[in-house]
Amino acid sequence: MRIYGAGSLDDIKACSDLGVTGILTNPQGFDQYYRGEMTLEEITVAIAETTDLPAFIQIHGPTTEVLVERARKLNAIAPDRIGFKVIADPKGFRAIRVLQLEGIDCIATALFSVAQASIASTVGAFGICPFVSRARSIGLDPHVIISDIRAGYDRLIAVGIDAPEIIAVSLHGVEDVELSIRAGADAVAMRYPLIEEMMKHSLSDKAEALFAKNWANVRGEDVSYLRTDVSGDAE
Secondary structure, eight states, rough: EEEEEESSSSHHHHHHHHHEEEEOOHHHHHHHHTSSSSSSSHHHHHHHHOSSSEEEEEOOSHHHHHHHHHHHHTTTTTTHHHEEESSSSHHHHHHHHHHTTTTEEEEEEEOOOOHHHHHHHHHOSSEEEEEEEHHHHOOOOOOHHHHHHHHHHHHHHHOOOOOOOOEEEEOSSHHHHHHHHHOSSSEEEEHHHHHHHHHHHHHHHHHHHHHHHHHHTTOOOOOOOOOOOOOSSSO
């Protein structure tokens, strides 16, 4: 199960230090973290300077041609590491086709259906980003959508045809992450705070506290940072 990072430059650095697969961006993040102070080109440069990982910059435009030219320009900043997220619509899919043929990886984002996923595969997209919480908010079942896409892509893989990577996004908690994994997503993408939340479990905390009593009986071990008032066995 792969994880892509997202968020501010600090989030991106933290995610990179942890060893995530790559970085995804979106316009909400551009608005929230850069507050109109940087152009998209400047943001792309800043991200490329913050991480050596592949970074997928979300782009927009009124036509396929505009999308393609914008992508080519931004890709030149770091040709081996800069890819793009493009809205899953007719102009976007056509742009993905052109860019993938040029060796520029693209992800079809804001994707909500098996039909869109099949188009993404047809145009050779590197990946797709099915939305989880947003799908649920409009009455769709994200588990079913991802599961059905997984089944279709697995049939392609079984006959030797590459399929896009399924990267679940729009995750509002660990529950959404686990839903996506169970449904068959190849990866999930999120800001660092949610990754930190994924690391934690109350039973893990309890186990560490229980082990503190044992560590306290090992000469030279300092357990002052641990609770020692928990009863029970850790295993």
